[in-house]
Amino acid sequence: MTHIPAAPAAVDYLLLTPGPLSTTATVRAAMLQDSCTWDADYNQGVVEPIRRELVRLATGPEYQSDYSAVLLQGSGSYVVESVLGSAIGSDECLLIINNGAYGARMGEMARCLGLRHHELDCGETTRPEPAAIEAMLARHPEITHLAMVHCETTTGMLNPLDEVAELCQRRGILLIVDAMSSFGGIPIDMGHLGIEFLISSANKCIQGVPGFGFVIARRVALTACAGRARSVSLDLHAQWQTMEQQGGKWRFTSPTHTVLAFAQALRELDEEGGIEARHQRYSENQRTLVDGMAALGFAPLLPEKWQSPIITAFYSPTHPDYRFADFYQRLKAQGFVIYPGKVSQADCFRIGNIGVVTPERVRDLLAAMASACYWQGDAR
């Protein structure tokens, strides 16, 4: 007799989360097939086209031959750890820009891996200032690499990637970008910005399902990772070499169903009109959300100039009867799943715009929101 309960009845909640997020039925349907990880139909037919497409999405034609893509099992953090643990040599030094939970996690990884590193703690609700970064680099000439999150999902802040990339190029610092929650939803040209490593995962703006992440990196930077890894499974160079030399083969068991879903998600990104069109949709979602929330009395945590189109943090109501758990359940009962806050100095909740979310669905959410504000009593 099994003790595993029956699967919960399928409910199509709209996930307003930073991933896993709501996917299309066609992306989910792509998983209804088993693949052999040794066979060319899977490796040459699915994995290799994905790797080429990721490079095409990440940079213009003039730089494409300089870059290569590596897919790696695990959630996004595994890939960040693989890059940090493989890219920084024992005689090199990393600067980590920390303005939220994901920057802080890179610091935790650097400590655990025993990397020579410095951290620039910028606080969660102020933008990392390029001048402060440059001053840090000037004080510490031993720094060779800089790692920064692009969209800090903790707050929804868009960090100043263009300016930081420019100063890294000017000073000869190798740039590692955690673009987990932005790649596919915000245009980025790696070659133009001179980015060495860019990291993202299957279940964010490409709108696939969870199970693996990926790195797009300069070939010379990947080559330099040889023999540097502090972990067997997270050895980025070994994973890359296996994919390069064995036509898309993964070193260890690959998440085949997730990869099929990802291939379908890439086709659907193209059908939508590419990253530019997706960026427009997310931006319109975000504007619709903030305007509608303001009308309901909710203020965003960040000033508009720092806000990304990916996810928005709102201050929690200060009314003594407000409880996030009750508010959450009232929205969930109407088919909408929101996200708790993660900022340490402010009480917030978050609403994501990514995944199968349109301005129409945001308006539906706002209508549900109006009836979920139970603490406002008879006023609603």
Ligand SMILES: *Cc1c(COP(=O)(O)O)cnc(C)c1O
């Ligand atoms: C989602 C995310 C990650 C990775 O998180 P996992 O839970 O490991 O997938 C890393 N950085 C940022 C900015 C993210 O949004």
